[in-house]
Amino acid sequence: MWRPWDNAPMNRRELLAELAQDTPSKIVFLVMDGLGGIPGPDGKTEMEAAHTHNLDELAARSILGLTDPISPGITPGSGPSHLALFGYDPFEFQVGRGILEALGIDFPLQPSDVAVRANFCLVDEKGILLDRRAGRLETAQAARLCHMLRDIKLVGAEALVEPVKEHRFVVVFRGEGLAPDVADTDPQRTGVSPLDPKALKPEAQRTALLARDFIRQASALLEGRAANMVMLRGFSTYPSIPSLSQLYKLRPAAIAVYPMYRGLARLVGMDILPAGGSLEDQLRTLRANWGKYDFFYLHVKDLDRTGEDGDFHGKVGAIEEVDRYLPAIDELGPDVLVVTGDHATPAVLKGHSWHPVPFLLRSPWCVPDGVTSFSERACRLGSLGRFPAVDAMGLALAYAQKLIKYGA
């Protein structure tokens, strides 16, 4: 690429970083996890079925659109979809499975750690896989097995073991000179042996040997148990990501109940504020810290949880609950209020989906679209059109007047 001068911006993120200014204006991202669905039995989506007087009234004063979290058609996990919302190109900034799993349990990762997503499984006497999940072991039982694995001693490194849920747990290798380029050991099918944790690069040779030793000792410790083997995958290190304050001169804070989202916020340099267990607690924290930060990420989990359960009416209720608390956020007078989701979770599909996500942005400086409701179909009529979620951060900075002019 031809660059007119050495530090000329090469892409949108670099350009935004060059233009961003520290200002007193405040941005709130209200992220309703799993916002966006498809029609249920009566032809309405969850958002259309919900009574959302406040959101509808807000929509009339806002600009609307539909986002693709990663790229059209892609169903994202929470990791990549949140990084996109925070303005990080999900192809450029990829976070390994092991790291995401460790973030999800609030594990205090160090920069040189290699984190691994691990499964308990069941093999026969010849080492052939009978069940990749050991009958989806109960969480309490898996926690006891994890406790046993803490006896494993490695040469020149530690293996830290923490249970997650059911058969899943996290192993963090801690020591000098470790590298994440180690192959998964899960062959993804039964009837064969688990694979060897092969080094994919010479510098990962020692990490691979440590992993092999860990597996050997685990196998010995688990002999005769309902889960008698472990499989490791997603070897990864804590990614080096420029923070939101480095990039955009923001003082950002996260108010999130679930550990995974606090972990993702920490990854991009947000302060983590106490979130309590309810929306009311989260709003109390927001009010108490209003003067200290200029970017707030508020994460609401209940829409995704109910959507994953296939609980259409539960998800409708979760949307209506946010609607009740909305005026309390609006009253604080953020210069920019964004209401959106990280991805859709249609109750009909019982899981994350690829559908575009409703997006709303209110600011004194917007030309309101005049659309008087907030739903998938209403947002398609908005002036923001359909756009990649990674553009949301730049839009928020602009409408908060935090970006100076580009070029003369």
Add this chain to the structure above:
Amino acid sequence: MWRPWDNAPMNRRELLAELAQDTPSKIVFLVMDGLGGIPGPDGKTEMEAAHTHNLDELAARSILGLTDPISPGITPGSGPSHLALFGYDPFEFQVGRGILEALGIDFPLQPSDVAVRANFCLVDEKGILLDRRAGRLETAQAARLCHMLRDIKLVGAEALVEPVKEHRFVVVFRGEGLAPDVADTDPQRTGVSPLDPKALKPEAQRTALLARDFIRQASALLEGRAANMVMLRGFSTYPSIPSLSQLYKLRPAAIAVYPMYRGLARLVGMDILPAGGSLEDQLRTLRANWGKYDFFYLHVKDLDRTGEDGDFHGKVGAIEEVDRYLPAIDELGPDVLVVTGDHATPAVLKGHSWHPVPFLLRSPWCVPDGVTSFSERACRLGSLGRFPAVDAMGLALAYAQKLIKYGA
């Protein structure tokens, strides 16, 4: 770019390939070549003027949008526009002119062939170009001249000659160690001599010499004829393109009447099914093969043909004919039905154009836009917005539930 692990997806195509699964769900791409136009004398486009009860009813159950085949403002040929529709970035996967011309006549190309698009032309006794097309020679006459050129003998290679239409023909150089990096000989104007087929890279030296020899012998054979010289351009080899089954685990089939489209489908690894000569024949083939494939590409040529002829009413009729056959496709129950074009061909412009192309996708998993007609202006209200045609394949895979989740 920083890569978290060695095989991390770098772009949308790699990501789709990583996520794609073999499933029983079925996708139909109904490609109406040249779909999309501009208003005729009474202010309506061809689509607006056509009576399309079935397409309109389908639209009401679908999501709509407008595609840019290559990039906004670009008028594409059928080659790049089809590759984009099949999910291949038209900048990354470029197919040479010679190859496209050979595909267009169903020429059985071999991987090492160098194909060239050739013209008969007329020069004076000094070799100066008088007419670049030799008065647009009649096809039958050009075929006789091609027959004469088959007497040309080269050293260590063959030159296979096939007529196309009017003054155009194809030369395929076949032999060991040929390379396509040879300059065009058409100077694009009269009053000068045709150019020398110069090698653009050292490895194309021999190919350039063969081309020079071919031109010299052709000139001798054609002496005194109405076309007494040939010009060569678009030297190219068969591109190496990963197939749709390699990329997306599809079992794809093409039902296309015209050779060019069969050639393009073969290029991306589709099975070519008998298409007969009518839409009715094509549908019979579709029904007969419904169980054997999970991706069907149905190509309808008549809109483009009538559009190129400037026959507004003919194009309206061609759209109405597709409308009559639409229920027969819908009744087969594809999980995803896409109806779109490869590019617009407005009758008013008598040729391909840069206008965006109407796009419709129906699936049980879509949130219907509630737009009750199918036209250029109706599609602009759709939730898909305006998007690059290269994204269509990923959308179809998603709505057919052939993609697993990305990241955790």
